[in-house]
Amino acid sequence: MGRGKIEIKRIENATNRQVTYSKRRSGIMKKARExxxxxxxxxxxxxxxxxxxxxxxxSTGTDIKGIFDRYQQAIGTSLWIxxxxxxxxxxxxxxxxxxxxxxxxxxxxxxxxxxFEELRDLEQNVDAALKEVRQRKYHVITTQTETYKKKVxxxxxxxxxxxxxxxxxxxPAYGFVDN
Numbered sequence: 001m002g003r004g005k006i007e008i009k010r011i012e013n014a015t016n017r018q019v020t021y022s023k024r025r026s027g028i029m030k031k032a033r034e035x036x037x038x039x040x041x042x043x044x045x046x047x048x049x050x051x052x053x054x055x056x057x058x059s060t061g062t063d064i065k066g067i068f069d070r071y072q073q074a075i076g077t078s079l080w081i082x083x084x085x086x087x088x089x090x091x092x093x094x095x096x097x098x099x100x101x102x103x104x105x106x107x108x109x110x111x112x113x114x115x116f117e118e119l120r121d122l123e124q125n126v127d128a129a130l131k132e133v134r135q136r137k138y139h140v141i142t143t144q145t146e147t148y149k150k151k152v153x154x155x156x157x158x159x160x161x162x163x164x165x166x167x168x169x170x171x172p173a174y175g176f177v178d179n
Contacts, residue, residue: 018050018051021050025047025049028047029057032059042062042067044058044059044062044064044067
């Protein structure tokens with residue numbers, strides 16, 4: 001008596017889905033090994049589970065990169081060209097940003113070429129930036145000062161409380177003696 005056919009659809013229960021994945025993964029790996037040994041075929045399998053775990057199989061005597069290279073030759077396309085083009089675009093974009101930043105940094109060196117109005121605008125921009133930096137600095141200093149004042153006040157209160165506790169004892173262990 002054989003097994004009944006199952007309907008091929010996504011398994012909704014996560015536990016059952018993981019168990020099925022594990023069993024079928026080991027089954028497909030076994031079949032890949034058998035195909036490699038029996039037929040002397042070069043086989044590569046890469047799988048990612050729904051949890052992101054990585055599993056692979058590659059025939060002995062070969063590597064995955066070699067299999068990918070042969071695959072690219074067989075279909076006549078490059079799997080990496082799109083990735084290379086994306087990297088080239090990113091590199092070009094970063095070079096543009098770098099060039100612009102270097103130009104902004106060098107701006108102070110080229111002041112001789114500026115007109116009077118441009119120099120005055122530049123001075124106003126520097127003054128405005130300086131004013132903003134000073135405001136931030138004073139705000140930080142004020143905040144730190146207030147924090148330290150609160151800490152000092154808290155320490156003084158703790159000191160007074162300790163003095164009172166020591167003063168309430170009948171036989172003071174610490175303190176000054178009056179004549």
